[in-house]
Amino acid sequence: MNYETLLKSIDLIASDFLFLDSRDMNIPTAGNFLNNLENVKKEAENLNIQPILDVSKGMNSILECIILDSLKEKEKALSIFEAGIALLQEIANEQKKTGQYPKDYKSYLEQISSLTGIAIETSYVEKVEESMPEEKPLEEEKPAAAASSEQFIIQDESLLRDFIAEGTEYIEEIEVNILNLENNPEDKDYINAIFRPFHSIKGVASFLNLEKIRGLSHNLESLLDKARNGELSVTPHLIDVVLAGADALKNMISKLKEALEGKNDNPLDVDLSDLEGRIKNVDQGIEQERTVQKLGEILVDEGAISKEALEEGLKKSADNPTKKLGETLIQEGSVTPKQVSQALRKQAEQASEMSTIRVDTRKLDDLIDMVGELVITQTMVQQDINNQDDGNKNLTRNIAQLFRIASSLQKISTSLRMIPIKQTFQRMARLARDVSKNVGKVVTVEMEGEDTELDRNMVDEIYNPLVHMIRNSVDHGLETAEERLQCGKPEKGLIQLKAYHRGGNFVVEISDDGRGLNKEKILKKALANHVVNNVEGLTDQEIYRMIFLPGFSTAEKVTDVSGRGVGMDVVRQAIEKLRGKIEIESTPGKGTTFIARFPLTMAIIDGMIVKVGKERFILPTTAIRQALRPTREAYNHIMGQGETINVMGQLMPLVRVYDIFNIEPENVNPWDAILIVVEGATNAKCLLVDQIIGKAEVVIKSLGDGLKDIDGISGGAIMGDGQIGLIIDPEGLFELSERC
Numbered sequence: 071m072n073y074e075t076l077l078k079s080i081d082l083i084a085s086d087f088l089f090l091d092s093r094d095m096n097i098p099t100a101g102n103f104l105n106n107l108e109n110v111k112k113e114a115e116n117l118n119i120q121p122i123l124d125v126s127k128g129m130n131s132i133l134e135c136i137i138l139d140s141l142k143e144k145e146k147a148l149s150i151f152e153a154g155i156a157l158l159q160e161i162a163n164e165q166k167k168t169g170q171y172p173k174d175y176k177s178y179l180e181q182i183s184s185l186t187g188i189a190i191e192t193s194y195v196e197k198v199e200e201s202m203p204e205e206k207p208l209e210e211e212k213p214a215a216a217a218s219s220e221q222f223i224i225q226d227e228s229l230l231r232d233f234i235a236e237g238t239e240y241i242e243e244i245e246v247n248i249l250n251l252e253n254n255p256e257d258k259d260y261i262n263a264i265f266r267p268f269h270s271i272k273g274v275a276s277f278l279n280l281e282k283i284r285g286l287s288h289n290l291e292s293l294l295d296k297a298r299n300g301e302l303s304v305t306p307h308l309i310d311v312v313l314a315g316a317d318a319l320k321n322m323i324s325k326l327k328e329a330l331e332g333k334n335d336n337p338l339d340v341d342l343s344d345l346e347g348r349i350k351n352v353d354q355g356i357e358q359e360r361t362v363q364k365l366g367e368i369l370v371d372e373g374a375i376s377k378e379a380l381e382e383g384l385k386k387s388a389d390n391p392t393k394k395l396g397e398t399l400i401q402e403g404s405v406t407p408k409q410v411s412q413a414l415r416k417q418a419e420q421a422s423e424m425s426t427i428r429v430d431t432r433k434l435d436d437l438i439d440m441v442g443e444l445v446i447t448q449t450m451v452q453q454d455i456n457n458q459d460d461g462n463k464n465l466t467r468n469i470a471q472l473f474r475i476a477s478s479l480q481k482i483s484t485s486l487r488m489i490p491i492k493q494t495f496q497r498m499a500r501l502a503r504d505v506s507k508n509v510g511k512v513v514t515v516e517m518e519g520e521d522t523e524l525d526r527n528m529v530d531e532i533y534n535p536l537v538h539m540i541r542n543s544v545d546h547g548l549e550t551a552e553e554r555l556q557c558g559k560p561e562k563g564l565i566q567l568k569a570y571h572r573g574g575n576f577v578v579e580i581s582d583d584g585r586g587l588n589k590e591k592i593l594k595k596a597l598a599n600h601v602v603n604n605v606e607g608l609t610d611q612e613i614y615r616m617i618f619l620p621g622f623s624t625a626e627k628v629t630d631v632s633g634r635g636v637g638m639d640v641v642r643q644a645i646e647k648l649r650g651k652i653e654i655e656s657t658p659g660k661g662t663t664f665i666a667r668f669p670l671t672m673a674i675i676d677g678m679i680v681k682v683g684k685e686r687f688i689l690p691t692t693a694i695r696q697a698l699r700p701t702r703e704a705y706n707h708i709m710g711q712g713e714t715i716n717v718m719g720q721l722m723p724l725v726r727v728y729d730i731f732n733i734e735p736e737n738v739n740p741w742d743a744i745l746i747v748v749e750g751a752t753n754a755k756c757l758l759v760d761q762i763i764g765k766a767e768v769v770i771k772s773l774g775d776g777l778k779d780i781d782g783i784s785g786g787a788i789m790g791d792g793q794i795g796l797i798i799d800p801e802g803l804f805e806l807s808e809r810c
Contacts, residue, residue, distance in 0.1 A: 073117065073162060073165070073166040075113055076110065076113040076114065076117060076119075076122075076162055077159075077162050077163075077166075079106065079109045079110045079113055080110055080155070080158045080159055080162055081159075082106055083103065083106045083107070083110070083155055083158075084155050084159065085534075085640070086102070086103065086106070087103075087151075087152060087155060095136055095144075095148060096262055100133045100136045100137050101137070101265070101269065101291065101295055102295065102299075103133055104130065104133050104134075107126050107129060107130055107133070110122065110126055110158065111123055111126045111127075114126065117165070119161065119162070119165050119171075121161045121165075121171045121175055122158060122161050122162065122165075124175070124179065124190070125154055125157055125158055125161065125175060125178065125179070126158070127190060128154065128178065128179045128182040128183075128190045129151055129154040129155075129158075129182075131182060131186050131188050131190065132147050132150065132151050132154075132182060132185070132186065133151075134273065135147070135186050135188075137266070137269050137270075137273075138270060138273070140186075141185070141186070143185065146185060147185055147186075150178075150181055150182060150185060153178065154178065157175060157178055161175070227330065229274075229278060230278060230326065230330065231330065233274050233275070233278060233280075233323075233326075234323055234326055234327050234330070236270070236274070237271055237274075237319070237323045238320070238323060240267035240268075240270060240271055241267075241316050241319060241320045241323070243263070243267050244264050244267050244268065244312075244316045245313070245316055247260050247263040247264045248260075248264055248309060248312055248313055248316070250263075251264065251304060251309065252304075252306070252309045255303075255304035255305075256304075258298055261294055261297055261298045261304075262298070264294055264312070265291060265294045265295065265298070268287050268290050268291040268294065269287075269291055271283065271287045271319065272284050272287035272288050272291060275287060280322075280326075280338065281338075282322065282338045282340065282342065283319060283322055283323070283338070286315060286318060286319060286342060286345070286346075287319065289315075289346065289349050289353075290311075290312055290315040290316075290349065292353070293308065293311070293312065293349060293352060293353060294312070296353070302352070302353075307352060308352050311345075311348050311349055311352050314345055314348065315345060315349070318340065318342060318345055321340065322337065322338055322340055325337030325338070325340075326338075365395055365396060365410070365413055365414065366380045366383070366384065366395060368413040369399070369405060369409065369410075369413050372409070372412075372413065374405050374409045374413070375399065375404050375405055379399075379402075379404045382402075383395055383398050383399045383402060383404060386398050386402070396410040396413075396414070437483055437486075438483050438486075441476075441479055441483045444476050444479070445476060445767055445768075446788050448472070448473055448476050449766060449767075449768075449789070450792065451469060452469075452473070455469060477767070488523040488524065488525060488526070489523060489524070489526045489529060490520065490521045490522065490523050491519075491520060491522055491523070491524060491529065491569045491578075492517075492520040492521060494529055494532070494533060494536065495517045495520045495567050495569070496517075496520075497533075498515075498536055498537070498540050498567055498580075499515040499517065499565075499567070501537060501540050501541070502515050502540050502543075502544055502565050503515065505540070505541050505544045505545065506544050506548075506563070509544065509545055510550065511544065511548055511549075511550055511551065511563060512551055512561060512562045512563065513544060513548065513562065513563045513564075513565055514562045514563070514564050514565070515565045515566075515567065516564065516565070516566045516567070517566075517567045517568075518566065518567070518568045518569070519568050519569040519570045520567075520569065522569040522570055522571065522576070524576045524668075528576070528648065528668060531644070531647070531648055532578070532644075532645075532648070532666070532668065534640075534641075534644055535640075535641045535644045535645055535666065536578065536580070536666075538638070538640065538641050539580045539641060539664045539666075540565070540580060542638070543565055543580060543581075543582040543584070543662070543664075544563075544565065544582075546584075547563075547582040547584035547585065547586075547661065547662050548563035548565075548582055548583075548584040548585075549563070549584055549585055553585075557659065559583065563582065563583065563584060564581075564582065564583045565580070565581070565582050566579070566580070566581040566582075567579070567580060568581070571692070572749070575667045575668060575669055575801065576667070576668045576669075577665065577666070577667050577668075578665075578666045578668075579663055579664070579665050579666075580663070580664045580666075581661060581662070581663040581664075582661045582662055582663075583660065583661040584661050584662065585658070585659060585661075586656045586657050586658040586659055586660055586661055586662055587614055587617070587654070587656040587658075587662055588658075589610065589613050589614075589658075592613055592614070592616055592617065593605050593608075593613060595616075596613075596616050601616060601619055602616075610656075611653070611654070614654040614656060615654070617638050617654075618638050618639055618641070618642040618652070619639065645666055645668070648668050648669075649668070649669050649784065649799075650666055650667055650668040650669070651666070651667050651801065652664060652665065652666045652667075653665045653667075667801065669784050669799060675690055675691075675692075675767070675768060675770060675797075676690070676691040676692070676765065676766075676767055677689060677690055677691060677765070677766060677767075677768045677787070677797065678691055678694055678746070678762065678764075678765050679762075679763040679764055679765070679766055679789070679795060680744075680746065680757075680759040680760075680761065680762055680763065681759065681760050681761040681762075681763055682727045682728050682731070682733050682735060682759050682760055683728055683733040683734050683735050683736060683760065684733075684734075685731070685733055685796075686763065686789065686793070686795045686796075687727070687759075687795060687796050687797075687798050688766075688768055688787055688795050688796070688797045688798065689746060689748060689757075689798050689800070690797070690798075690800070691765065693748050693749050693750075693800045694746060694747070694748055694749075695747040695748065695749055695754060696717075696746075696747045697744060697745070697746050697747070697762060698717065698744070698745055698747070699741065699743070699744055699745070700715050700716075700717075700740050700741055700745060701741060702741050703716075704716040704717070704740075704741075705724075705740050705741065706721065712724070713726075713740075715740060715745060715756045717745075717747060717756065722747065722754055722755055722756050723753075723755045723756070723807070724740060724745075724755070724756050724758060725755050725756065725757050725758065725803065725804070725807040726758050727757055727758060727759060727803075728758070730782065730803065730806050730807060731782075735758075735760060736760040736761075737758075737760050740756075740758055743758050743759065743760055744758075744759050744760070744761065744762060745757065745758055745759075746759060746762075748800045748803075749800070750800050750801045750804045753804070755804055755807070757803070766789075768787035768788075768789075768795070768797070770784070770785045770786075770787065770797060771785055771786045771787060771788065772785060772786075773785060773786050781799075781802045781803075781805065781806050782798060782799055782802040782803040782805075782806045783796050783797065783798065783799060783802070784797050784798070784799035784802070785797045
């Protein structure tokens with residue numbers, strides 16, 4: 071049996087819970103956990119693991135109660151939910167090893183029953199379809215025709231009456247908040263306010279076996295969840311579909327009332343195929359086809375003329391093709407020039423609204439890849455032309471024009487995938503304020519460089535690490551208001567978020583003006599955990615890096631925000647997964663700064679091609695300060711510190727690239743070779759190379775899974791002659807040189 075998918079699904083729930091903002095589980099978040107639990111249950115059913123099905127059912131009931139806001143002890147509920155995640159992991163691992171789970175887990179289910187007041191039966195597989203019908207994707211919903219043929223049966227008249235009364239109120243609540251959302255499409259609070267009534271309708275409809283109402287509510291709820299997570303934009307089209315869905319629900323609920331009064335034998339005999347198609351289109355990012363209204367249609371809609379007057383005007387315009395419809399209507403006195411002008415303006419606005427479209431990011435990535443191939447071919451053609459002694463002048467001129475067009479196309483296509491980090495910073499600022507309230511602190515958030523752009527794929531990846539660093543800064547870094555006043559600091563703590571490009575890297579800094587890291591406490595914890603046996607000779611950076619070790623926490627007690635010793639280890643792993651690095655700067659009593667550096671992931675970069683021996687390397691031009699050939703007097707060899715070069719009065723370390731990559735060089739002496747002054751994140755060094763070949767735009771290519779983690783190399787590029795050149799990562803190369 072394959073347990074890997076099951077374990078991954080459970081680990082996903084554990085990871086999401088770890089990064090839960092301030093342990094504040096709102097309705098959309100709970101809905102996301104419900105969906106993930108569904109995946110766990112499906113995998114457990116395939117593997118026939120009954121304990122996981124039972125525990126998942128109990129955890130499901132906790133989430134349902136959170137969504138319906140029926141729990142008084144929410145903190146206790148979250149703790150029990152967290153214990154359930156650990157129990158799922160334990161059961162899955164034990165099943166994988168031994169094929170069974172012999173321990174008693176009924177006590178855990180009893181805790182849930184005591185908390186929620188809901189009895190958790192352990193015969194889950196047989197009874198699940200009676201209590202909680204499985205939520206199916208849109209395309210798996212029953213066809214309208216099949217549903218309409220089912221005879222409607224009132225199972226519980228009292229509950230159905232309550233549902234009709236509550237459902238009507240829920241629809242009214244939805245209509246009010248959907249209009250508010252249309253005016254404020256970026257306000258997630260309105261999405262949450264709409265999400266909750268849909269979920270409540272779905273839950274009760276599911277219990278009463280009102281499948282059409284349940285299915286429609288689920289599909290609309292899924293759209294809103296995607297809008298909340300940023301997967302869908304809140305467009306007028308989405309607003310229209312949600313309102314249409316609310317109208318359909320109102321219509322079906324109204325017919326249920328008629329059924330109770332004996333006026334309708336089949337209240338759910340409603341054709342939803344058109345609405346389901348519209349929902350599916352929005353879900354897939356397909357905008358409804360829109361056309362620009364004709365002038366006459368706008369005038370009729372505005373009430374300026376009647377349909378009869380419009381038809382008469384069209385006939386006269388047809389008799390005299392030189393005159394436009396607007397002129398004819400004005401001459402006939404049917405409309406005023408002002409009315410025609412306003413209609414033309416509205417027509418122009420409709421046309422402008424159609425000038426932007428949504429594009430699937432996969433198609434965008436394919437476009438960028440193809441532009442990259444175009445640039446590679448351009449480089450090859452350029453080299454072939456340069457190798458010709460007497461080329462055709464017209465051909466050379468035309469190809470030069472082609473190169474200019476390709477270069478412009480490359481810049482435009484690459485910029486399409488770049489977005490500013492502003493929105494992520496704003497979410498971090500909101501998080502800092504929420505966490506500070508939870509821990510009883512007052513915080514001011516300052517942002518700098520929020521317009522700095524980075525690849526949209528990286529924005530999603532760096533979100534979770536930033537979340538945990540912010541929470542750590544607020545919870546551990548900042549003092550309480552009373553402590554700050556005693557230290558002579560302002561009552562409000564300060565969190566600073568900075569973003570900038572430096573040395574070919576994208577850099578994010580998160581700073582606080584709190585108490586700083588306590589080195590003594592870190593060392594004491596490290597000795598107690600046997601992380602180190604001797605603390606002599608450790609630098610500050612080495613001590614600070616210990617907080618990234620698994621299970622390492624200096625918190626005196628576990629809080630809702632932090633203290634379990636798992637967060638910073640996850641932060642480090644997430645950053646290293648992006649080939650990034652994280653550093654810490656801290657001053658006791660003044661604060662701490664986390665500095666995360668990520669390599670730029672642009673598909674095409676400007677690079678300088680250099681030669682070392684017979685090998686060619688590419689240096690990002692953004693990291694190059696200057697190139698020079700030093701004199702003998704500029705070279706120094708300092709015992710214990712290595713080789714340096716005097717560059718304009720500043721001593722810089724010398725890095726022999728051929729030594730690091732074990733290459734036979736043409737030149738060993740720096741005064742015979744060429745030195746490239748390259749900037750890293752914090753310092754600059756001189757790279758010794760044999761020759762500068764030239765500057766070129768190169769397409770970054772992955773080296774594959776087997777070679778992706780080579781220090782000092784960030785990727786490869788296809789050169790003009792078809793050979794491969796390695797792209798140097800300056801920061802990684804510096805670290806390699808320090809270890810050699």
